[in-house]
Amino acid sequence: MSEPRVERPGLYYPKLPTTWWLRNTNYFLFMLRELSSVFIMVFLVLFLVELYRLSQGPKAYGAYLETLRAPGWIVFHVVALAFALYHSVTWFKLSGVVQVVRVGERQVPPSLVTAASFALWAVVSIVLLWFMVRG
Numbered sequence: 627m628s629e630p631r632v633e634r635p636g637l638y639y640p641k642l643p644t645t646w647w648l649r650n651t652n653y654f655l656f657m658l659r660e661l662s663s664v665f666i667m668v669f670l671v672l673f674l675v676e677l678y679r680l681s682q683g684p685k686a687y688g689a690y691l692e693t694l695r696a697p698g699w700i701v702f703h704v705v706a707l708a709f710a711l712y713h714s715v716t717w718f719k720l721s722g723v724v725q726v727v728r729v730g731e732r733q734v735p736p737s738l739v740t741a742a743s744f745a746l747w748a749v750v751s752i753v754l755l756w757f758m759v760r761g
Contacts, residue, residue: 659716662709669706718743 647653672694679690692700721734721743 655716659713662713665702665706666713667711669703669710714747718747 638681647657676690676694679687686747719740722738722740725739727734727739
């Protein structure tokens, strides 16, 4: 017959206040980056609704655009843009650490990978801006 199991003490879970992440700047910026995903998700849902309204014809699309001209939606889009820029900048800063690039046997320095990411982002943005301005 086997011996009875030995009772182990429970795990220790420290009791932290809900706002524990506000005490450290790095934690706060991380939580802000995670919050940015919610705003980007809502923006993308609005964009999908816009595409759906566009498929319904000019009248439905015009009514939807009129709804988006409300001050609250304009503020939302400005905040979503700020969060999208923050999210993108923090991701590109991490790209040098996350993405290891090798040329032959040598590893490209992480700072060069990060700089290349920002440079490519700038080039793509300028090309898109040129197409939008040119019409």
